[in-house]
Amino acid sequence: MxxxxxxxxxxxxxxxxxxxxxxxxxxxxxxxxxxxxxxxxxxxxxSIPPDSRELLEKLGIWDAFTAQKHAPCLGSYSSWGSDQLGFNDYLFNPQGHGWHxxxxxxxxxxxxxxxxxxxxxxxxxxxxxxxxxxxxxxxxxxxxxxxxxxxxxxxxxxxxxxxxxxxxxxxxxxxDQLVAVSAYFDSNDVISANSYRQMTLLEAVDYGWWYLAHLPNNKVIVTVATDPQTVKDKHLKDPRSWQQAMQLTQHIQPIISQSTPSSLHTWVAQxxxxxxxxxxxxxxxxxxxxxxxxxxxxxxxxxxxxxxxxxxxxxxxxxxxxxxxxxxxxxxxxxxxxxxxQKAYFYSEEQRWPESTFWKSRQQPRQ
Ligand SMILES: Cc1cc2nc3c(=O)[nH]c(=O)nc-3n(C[C@H](O)[C@H](O)[C@H](O)COP(=O)(O)OP(=O)(O)OC[C@H]3O[C@@H](n4cnc5c(N)ncnc54)[C@H](O)[C@@H]3O)c2cc1C
Missing domain, CATH: 3.50.50.60 (FAD/NAD(P)-binding domain)
Incomplete structure (x- = not known):
């Protein structure tokens, strides 16, 4: 030094x-x-988007990055604004796929x-x-x-x-005061169809949203994002309550086995x-x-x-x-x-819960 x-x-x-x-x-x-x-x-x-390639090239570390064997991410499935899963893929992105x-x-x-x-x-x-x-x-x-x-x-x-x-x-x-609570599962505890393996799965619920992504080291991350008060009210820092909330989801729940996560990680996501x-x-x-x-x-x-x-x-x-x-x-x-x-626009796409404070507070940009 x-x-x-x-x-x-x-x-x-x-x-x-x-x-x-x-x-x-x-x-x-x-x-x-x-x-x-x-x-x-x-x-x-x-998750990083396909355009990251341009930045990694600019830094002169693209070849070294590809040798790292991170998992390709081909896009996302999302239930956002509808109970049905929509599909956004990177097929037409000139930079190719993104990564998990x-x-x-x-x-x-x-x-x-x-x-x-x-x-x-x-x-x-x-x-x-x-x-x-x-x-x-x-x-x-x-x-x-x-x-x-x-x-x-x-x-x-x-x-x-x-x-x-x-x-x-x-x-x-x-x-805003978003908080996220994540669990990491072993991929053996997950029964994803192959089509989910290279995709992010996103699901909106009345109090926030969940996502699931397969990671390269045989791990799967499942995260719920919501307001701090909801984390308290639903006891989402407690693995059993987190698991119960996850089991009420429509699209994430069928993919994860019944096992309760051994530990949770809480992240401030303001x-x-x-x-x-x-x-x-x-x-x-x-x-x-x-x-x-x-x-x-x-x-x-x-x-x-x-x-x-x-x-x-x-x-x-x-x-x-x-x-x-x-x-x-x-x-x-x-x-x-x-x-x-852009954030306000994106959150406004979800109109299923007009009375939910989580959604209402995010649908207008704050002055
Ligand atoms: C729930 C959640 C999910 C997310 N998902 C995604 C995603 O899918 N894709 C995405 O692109 N982004 C995602 N993000 C955001 C992403 O994590 C951050 O934007 C990114 O890590 C920012 O990088 P950074 O280098 O600025 O900060 P950080 O990654 O936080 O790095 C800061 C570094 O500073 C070091 N440090 C801190 N204090 C000190 C100190 N006093 N002395 C010395 N070193 C110190 C830390 O050890 C750390 O290495 C997510 C965030 C959350 C909360």
Whole structure:
């Protein structure tokens, strides 16, 4: 570990690693990624759309990605707005199919790509706080292990916790309070017809929606997304109550055997934007910048795209041109406004439960 870096990236998920790889591709070599984990604990977010290929190619990691053997995802079946299953496939997408990722393996793979380019990456290392000082490397970074480093520019890629941006008094504007509760099943406990294996299955219910996806490591993820009050009222953090709720679904239930999941994972799945998402000496990428509803399956795509765009902005900033950072900040805001409109449109497609607060509250973009 050196004491001085041009750029420190806090968080080695998709957004942080994409930023580091893109910076290296642009010739910024004096960088460090600080990552709290060792990439072994479960991570949420597994479906990526076909267009991700373009970003992986841009990063120069497409061939290495395909060698990883993540599972192809050919599209989705959904009961949304109707009891019948509709079918959206990627057949006519010029980029081909999407993927169901082994998410830990994918994030570990991205970290390896950073290191292969000569980038420094510290695992099991927690960012604690920072101080801004008069210095050629004005950001002093304090780690939880008491080490101190300095950099000229810092990137917040810590996901929804946005630990760096908060140090600069940036505040997240939260648009809704979605919560998701997931179970992982062994694929032997699942009686999916072959046609489901390469598809995501989505089912709307009066209090939210469920999804099921086959993952590459012989696992199947089943998740319910709803409001926090419903999680409490229906005791959805309790495996038996979760199982009972799942058994009342029309399309998910016939696929899963009767076994109760051994454990559940709860995820905050709010839509939110950081205000501001960038300023002098720092910017946010991925979920630290803006968080989209998981129904969009856009989180990882957006994280990779932010990383690529952020690298361009940082290179210009290091070259004394702050204009691109301003554009980057505006783009995060404009894209979020567009996303809110699309989200409201998508939720409005479901009209079977006009009295349900879950659906009513999501069918108009908030002012
Ligand atoms: C229920 C649910 C389902 C989802 N499904 C999908 C999906 O199907 N497809 C999709 O594209 N997206 C999905 N998402 C969204 C997706 O998970 C995120 O958008 C994506 O992980 C964002 O990547 P990121 O790199 O910004 O953040 P993260 O993946 O959260 O990575 C942040 C990194 O920062 C590290 N970190 C945090 N704090 C510190 C610290 N103090 N010091 C050092 N390191 C730190 C963490 O260890 C982590 O590695 C889903 C989300 C939820 C909640």
């Amino acid at each position: 050196k004491p001085l870096y041009d750029v420190i990236i806090v968080g080695g998920g998709p957004a942080g690693c994409a930023t580091a790889i893109a910076l290296h591709n642009l010739g910024v070599k004096n960088t460090l990624v600080i990552e709290a984990s060792d990439y072994t604990a479960p991570r949420i977010g597994e 990722l082994n998410r830990c393996a994918f994030d570990k793979f991205l970290a390896l790509q950073v290191e292969k380019r000569g980038g420094a990456l510290l695992k099991n290392t927690h960012f604690a706080s920072l101080v801004r000082e008069q210095h050629a490397y004005p950001i002093k970074v304090l780690l939880r292990n008491n080490a101190q480093l300095r950099c000229r520019f810092i990137v917040d890629a810590t996901g929804r916790s946005a630990k760096v941006a908060r140090q600069f008094n940036a505040k997240a504007k939260i648009e 839509s939110a934007i950081m205000n501001p998402p960038a300023a002098e000496h720092w910017l946010t990428v991925g979920d630290a910048a803006s968080i989209y509803d998981p129904i969009s399956s856009q989180g990882i795509y957006k994280a990779l795209k932010n990383g690529i765009d952020a690298a361009d902005a940082i290179v210009d900033w290091l070259d004394n041109n702050a204009q691109t950072i301003n554009q980057y900040r505006n783009n995060i805001g404009n894209n979020f406004i567009q996303y809110l409109a």
